[in-house]
Amino acid sequence: MFSNYLIGLREGLEASLVVCILIAYLVKTGRRDALRPIWTGIAIAIVLALGFGCVLEFGSQEMTFQAQEALGGSLSVVAVGLVTWMVFWMRRTARHLKAELHGKLDQALAMGTGALVATAFLAVGREGLETALFVWASVHAASDGTPRPVIGVALGLATAVLLGWLFYRGAVRINLAKFFTWTGAMLVVVAAGVLAYGFHDLQEAGWLPGLTHLAFDISNTIEPDSWYGTLLKGVFNFQPDPTVLQVTVWLLYLIPALALFFAPVGFASGKGKVKGADEQGSRPSEASQA
Numbered sequence: 001m002f003s004n005y006l007i008g009l010r011e012g013l014e015a016s017l018v019v020c021i022l023i024a025y026l027v028k029t030g031r032r033d034a035l036r037p038i039w040t041g042i043a044i045a046i047v048l049a050l051g052f053g054c055v056l057e058f059g060s061q062e063m064t065f066q067a068q069e070a071l072g073g074s075l076s077v078v079a080v081g082l083v084t085w086m087v088f089w090m091r092r093t094a095r096h097l098k099a100e101l102h103g104k105l106d107q108a109l110a111m112g113t114g115a116l117v118a119t120a121f122l123a124v125g126r127e128g129l130e131t132a133l134f135v136w137a138s139v140h141a142a143s144d145g146t147p148r149p150v151i152g153v154a155l156g157l158a159t160a161v162l163l164g165w166l167f168y169r170g171a172v173r174i175n176l177a178k179f180f181t182w183t184g185a186m187l188v189v190v191a192a193g194v195l196a197y198g199f200h201d202l203q204e205a206g207w208l209p210g211l212t213h214l215a216f217d218i219s220n221t222i223e224p225d226s227w228y229g230t231l232l233k234g235v236f237n238f239q240p241d242p243t244v245l246q247v248t249v250w251l252l253y254l255i256p257a258l259a260l261f262f263a264p265v266g267f268a269s270g271k272g273k274v275k276g277a278d279e280q281g282s283r284p285s286e287a288s289q290a
Helices: 002-028 032-060 065-111 113-142 148-169 176-204 227-236 244-262 266-281 284-289
Strands: none
Touching: 002 032, 002 065, 002 113, 002 148, 002 176, 032 065, 032 113, 065 113, 065 176, 065 244, 113 148, 113 176, 176 227, 176 244
């Protein structure tokens, strides 16, 4: 449940910050007349994301077991790729997010209502589709027959919306640089579990070999139905009897991804940029003064 809460919080907060920046900019520049098109674009993006999630969930129920596993495994791999790109992208470009959104909004204001709707839709829609796909893959991987994964995602999104509103009102301040750094690292760990489970789905679908070649089996030590087994599965997508391929994929993804994420050079050239984001993002009340 915690991993799903983290996904909802992290992904939802990014979208909330985008909305906060767009709305605050229009209010402070005296363009309240442009708020309706912005909200329209945001609403369309939300509906599209929800629709996409429903198609993934209900569409897969009509498939055979092998087809479900093939779809789940394939989409899990795609979802991990998208969320990994998003985590590194936010770490490198957070400093320029506010200026980038302001520039796009100025262009849209000059072009008219349709452009405003499109700007809001594209700004929020990308986050929404990524969130829907990764949430579906994560819930699919961590599903234990209970609604807890879905509840965790819903609570995370609700928290993100509340924090976005408090940012806009200037009622709360968070060191966003540190927030996105540590939640990004935790999301990489979650993504590693989703990726390993996705490969297991592909093995069950018959697309990959090695389903019976287990790396280890500690089911007698860590029972899947125990509270600690459920906790490990919910947080890390832990499986007490993974295949050799699952463990290999988990290690090959997690170690390089975390090393690059925390590296002082290369990808972490964004490390300095994130520090700059701290100067802007940690003072949300300034967004309303832009």
